[in-house]
Amino acid sequence: MKIAMVIPDFPPIMGGGEIFAYEIAKRLAEKHEIHVITRLPTKAHFNRNNTSYQKLLAYEFSENIHIHRVKFFDVKDIRLFSSIFPMYFKLLQVIKKYKIDLIHGVMIFPAAQICALAKIKTKNTFFLTLQGFIIDIVREDKTIFDLYLGLLKPLAKFGIKKADFVHCVSNNVMRKALEFYRTNKIKIIPNGVDTKLFSPDIKTNIRERFNIKKDEILVATVSRLAPKNGIEYLVKAAKQISQKQKNIKFLIVGGGPLKEKLKDLSSGFEKNIIFTGNIPHDETPKFLAASDIFVRPSITEGFGISFVEAMSCGLPIITTEAVGKLKILRDREHGFIIKSKNVDELVIALNKLIQNKSLRNEFGEKARKYAIKHYDWNIVVEEIEKEMLKLI
Structure with missing residues (x-):
């Protein structure tokens, strides 16, 4: 053909x-x-x-x-x-x-x-x-x-x-x-998703590159920094959590029209909220494999390859109803699905995963198996x- x-x-x-x-x-x-x-x-x-x-x-x-x-x-x-x-x-x-x-x-x-x-x-x-x-x-x-x-x-x-x-x-x-x-x-x-490339088992030096300690919990998003992806709500939630917990880092991976606005929004929390800028797609697995939780609080979404890439890397997912209705992942099986534009719900969901390693592992393992079977x-x-x- x-x-x-x-x-x-x-x-x-x-x-x-x-x-x-x-x-x-x-x-x-x-x-x-x-x-x-x-x-x-x-x-x-x-x-x-x-x-x-x-x-x-x-x-x-x-x-x-x-x-x-x-x-x-x-x-x-x-x-x-x-x-x-x-x-x-x-x-x-x-x-x-x-x-x-x-x-x-x-x-x-x-x-x-x-x-x-x-x-x-x-x-x-x-x-x-x-x-x-x-x-x-x-x-x-x-x-x-x-x-x-x-x-x-x-x-x-x-x-x-x-x-x-x-x-x-x-x-x-x-x-x-x-x-x-x-x-x-x-x-x-x-x-x-390429489930062999996007794997929790790949070697990564991302934590060393960004001075993130092994015992620190790393929350990541991989996203174009545009209004539809709701990253401003993640930054607001990250600020609230960082005020009370010092062993958490947030990695904002990607570039876009809102980059400077989001960096201004995170002012005062530069050590906790790290902006990487745009990265080559072939480096994305390294960033995900170094992370503990994946978050993208989308306002609208067609599909979102980033979600299945994160699932393939064995990460628990936090996202919104905009993604939930696509049935890419299952609420309380692969992570948490919350309301769009809701910082309070995002903080609650993040804290549940931050405070419970066994729950992170359970969601992540199920997400990895689901990605291999379906995606x-x-x-x-x-x-x-x-x-x-x-x-x-």
């Missing part, structure tokens, strides 16, 4: 969708011919994604994946729109040159629309993966929120309607997809491949 995957960004630009695309492409490439059509990121684009600049080629062959990168007009408010036609024409070239069997769009915008247009033109089979909805992202930027709100429904409906199969990573994503267009060609297949990338890819082959 020859597959052309379309996604706005691809590693080294990293996020949940990009991790999914890379892990799926890498594994499918063991048996199939995989082409990725994506944007050629500018320096400004690297900076926005808190990633060190790398000079990338328009075409490269890496890990058996053909990667085709296209230039786009990188201007605020229109950058997603400006990439549609360059990526569309590149996709048409790839389809014709390599005799593609199936096009795989990852993300509701602009990949869904690019693939839908290509299907109309070439009659190729179109498999769509939905990780979340752009509305949850642009809500953070009021200057473009109204514009996207007006365009989102018809564009999303167009992309979903033209797909031969719609793959959703969670029940929440599927519910939103069906609000745009009712289809029975839809299925939930979750995101995954290993090899299991996820097998399900996706099976659905793709049905369409050919």
Whole structure:
């Protein structure tokens, strides 16, 4: 099978969708011919994604994946729109040159629309993966929120309607997809994790690097520092706990638009609340393996690969109802699910785990077993491949 995957960004630009695309492409490439059509990121684009600049080629062959990168007009408010036609024409070239069997769009915008247009033109089979909805992202930027709100429904409906199969990573994503267009060609297949790489047994020097003692309890989050992830509530809870307990450290792993605001919020507690900045994704397992508790008090969430990565590392999880309704993890079996935007509940949940090592171990062991059984990338890819082959 020859597959052309379309996604706005691809590693080294990293996020949940990009991790999914890379892990799926890498594994499918063991048996199939995989082409990725994506944007050629500018320096400004690297900076926005808190990633060190790398000079990338328009075409490269890496890990058996053909990667085709296209230039786009990188201007605020229109950058997603400006990439549609360059990526569309590149996709048409790839389809014709390599005799593609199936096009795989990852993300509701602009990949869904690019693939839908290509299907109309070439009659190729179109498999769509939905990780979340752009509305949850642009809500953070009021200057473009109204514009996207007006365009989102018809564009999303167009992309979903033209797909031969719609793959959703969670029940929440599927519910939103069906609000745009009712289809029975839809299925939930979750995101995954490399359970060998994300393991509690890997060697790590993170505690030494950040001067965290062996007997100190380390609470970590791995997250983009954006409003939807609720990290300000973690910082507020961390301050309350740090006032009363001195053997606790909080590690905020990631970068984003709220970084400086959150650092200001933690003023006076710099020794207890540590900001690492953005890190390469391949270092994430070391940070998780060094930790005792994982927290991300999300306000909205499409799936959240960080949660299954933390579970795979054997960590108890504290998160919110926004994640709980996705059924990624189970309350009081893998950790605690609390109300969103509730610092008091977060403090209570943290204290329960901080004060009870056996409970941390119990939740963590169950979380690790659950991740191996349900979220290993090899299991996820097998399900996706099976659905793709049905369409050919």
